Amino acid sequence: MISKNRVILLLTVSLLIFTLFLSSNIQANETVTIGVDGDYPPYTWFEEGEFKGFDIEVLTRIFEYHEIDYELESLPWEVAVPALADGRIDVLCGGLGITAAREEVIDFADPYFIGQSNIIVRTDSGHNVASALADGSNVGALSGSIELSLLEEFNEHPEVNLNITSYESDVLGVTDLGHGRIEAMLIPNIAAYELVEAGYDIKLIGEVFHDDQITYGVTKGDPYDLIPVIHEGLEWLWETGQWEELWMEYMSDAFPAPGPLPLSRAD
Amino acid sequence: MEILLRESRSLFLGVLVVLQVTAGLLTFGFILGIILAVMEVYGTRLLSLIAAVIQRTLRGIPPLVLLMLAYFGLTRIYDMPLILVAIIALGLRSSAYQSQIFRGAINSIATGEVEAGQSLGLTTIQTIRYVVLPQVLILSIGPWTNELSTQVKDSSLVYVIGIYELLRRGRSIIAYTRGNALLIYITVAILYFIIIRFSNSLLYRLEKRFSVPGFEMRESSGGEII
Numbered sequence: 075m076i077s078k079n080r081v082i083l084l085l086t087v088s089l090l091i092f093t094l095f096l097s098s099n100i101q102a103n104e105t106v107t108i109g110v111d112g113d114y115p116p117y118t119w120f121e122e123g124e125f126k127g128f129d130i131e132v133l134t135r136i137f138e139y140h141e142i143d144y145e146l147e148s149l150p151w152e153v154a155v156p157a158l159a160d161g162r163i164d165v166l167c168g169g170l171g172i173t174a175a176r177e178e179v180i181d182f183a184d185p186y187f188i189g190q191s192n193i194i195v196r197t198d199s200g201h202n203v204a205s206a207l208a209d210g211s212n213v214g215a216l217s218g219s220i221e222l223s224l225l226e227e228f229n230e231h232p233e234v235n236l237n238i239t240s241y242e243s244d245v246l247g248v249t250d251l252g253h254g255r256i257e258a259m260l261i262p263n264i265a266a267y268e269l270v271e272a273g274y275d276i277k278l279i280g281e282v283f284h285d286d287q288i289t290y291g292v293t294k295g296d297p298y299d300l301i302p303v304i305h306e307g308l309e310w311l312w313e314t315g316q317w318e319e320l321w322m323e324y325m326s327d328a329f330p331a332p333g334p335l336p337l338s339r340a341d
Numbered sequence: 342m343e344i345l346l347r348e349s350r351s352l353f354l355g356v357l358v359v360l361q362v363t364a365g366l367l368t369f370g371f372i373l374g375i376i377l378a379v380m381e382v383y384g385t386r387l388l389s390l391i392a393a394v395i396q397r398t399l400r401g402i403p404p405l406v407l408l409m410l411a412y413f414g415l416t417r418i419y420d421m422p423l424i425l426v427a428i429i430a431l432g433l434r435s436s437a438y439q440s441q442i443f444r445g446a447i448n449s450i451a452t453g454e455v456e457a458g459q460s461l462g463l464t465t466i467q468t469i470r471y472v473v474l475p476q477v478l479i480l481s482i483g484p485w486t487n488e489l490s491t492q493v494k495d496s497s498l499v500y501v502i503g504i505y506e507l508l509r510r511g512r513s514i515i516a517y518t519r520g521n522a523l524l525i526y527i528t529v530a531i532l533y534f535i536i537i538r539f540s541n542s543l544l545y546r547l548e549k550r551f552s553v554p555g556f557e558m559r560e561s562s563g564g565e566i567i
Contacts, residue, residue, distance in 0.1 A: 119517035123351040149503035
């Protein structure tokens with residue numbers, strides 16, 4: 075027999091759990107949710123149980139300046155853009171580049187950095203820019219990255235047939251490069267420099283210019299008017315010198331801080 | 342090695358997330374699994390068919406798809422914490438597998454016992470509750486340890502909806518330190534092993550405690566194998 079006390083206890087516990095969910099729900103409605111994938115240093119990463127990175131720092135400073143409540147929500151990059159399109163999150167950061175495909179489902183703020191890519195090969199490799207991406211080469215890129223779509227675009231040429239492998243992280247790619255499973259990898263310039271700094275046995279053999287416009291994304295139609303907030307915030311960071319200071323702290327020394335912010339958008 | 346020390350708190354929290362998700366989904370799957378099993382065995386033709394369809398559908402969908410469906414579907418209805426989304430999605434799947442464990446156990450109970458219960462004036466539900474289920478639960482502990490191990494391991498899938506469980510935390514360390522891959526994956530593997538070994542031995546102890554003299558027991562219930 076189930077005693078009365080036990081029923082009461084059960085009811086209380088379920089009520090407690092219910093109110094817990096309810097309260098977290100109310101909170102979520104008042105705050106701006108920033109989507110973070112946490113796997114893309116130096117833009118975002120997850121260290122000792124919390125999110126860190128250039129984009130986190132920039133957005134939190136901007137939202138604090140505007141006195142807007144925010145919360146971070148983690149999500150893997152593969153679902154990040156769909157989640158933003160769906161309104162599951164309100165802002166997306168993490169070295170997000172403007173592309174035509176993304177533009178169809180989400181809106182972008184003006185860029186704060188124009189990124190290029192670089193081809194990395196093993197130090198002992200004899201490849202040059204031309205041979206690394208020549209017909210039949212085994213090349214790698216990060217999954218869901220602009221570099222990957224760039225390589226796929228190269229492959230559309232009738233005389234080019236690259237064997238492309240996509241990697242979940244640059245560490246995996248560089249490891250494969252070390253083992254000789256791929257000959258070259260096309261990755262963002264910043265990541266390339268950081269991998270060299272981290273001591274991997276690789277060299278940079280050539281920049282590929284495609285003007286990757288890095289910025290923040292918001293839900294289509296910008297329902298919470300966040301784009302003006304971000305623009306104003308970037309301008310404020312630039313004018314007060316915080317931008318330069320953050321850039322020096324997080325990004326590779328190989329690149330000067332871009333500015334004045336926000337950069338004008340190229341189409 | 343020093344990185345492990347620095348990240349030990351984060352990894353420990355990852356273990357807690359694994360335990361939380363597994364405990365949640367197993368509980369949810371347990372309740373639903375028993376209902377499905379009873380429906381399938383004792384229900385009317387229609388109820389039994391419904392239970393079979395639910396159970397087969399859930400077993401036929403990959404867990405990743407269930408997680409994605411819950412992530413984009415459930416949260417549209419009600420903005421719930423991610424961990425609850427994971428528990429519901431994986432719990433539904435687990436309920437289908439658990440229902441088969443319970444169904445097998447129910448079927449192994451002699452029909453004479455049910456008839457005896459009914460001849461004593463118990464209703465069908467009372468017979469199920471007081472005669473069948475107590476035996477079913479004891480019989481199910483063995484196969485259930487299997488389900489537990491599977492679910493602990495599969496809990497690593499919840500990273501796809503952005504939950505920082507153990508494996509995901511490990512991968513993040515590799516991402517930001519740009520290295521240590523082998524060290525981190527070995528650590529993560531050891532931690533999963535400890536969780537599974539520990540929880541299984543708890544269940545074996547439970548099985549021993551509830552064993553009825555004369556009742557058949559598995560030979561391995563001493564806890565020799567995992």
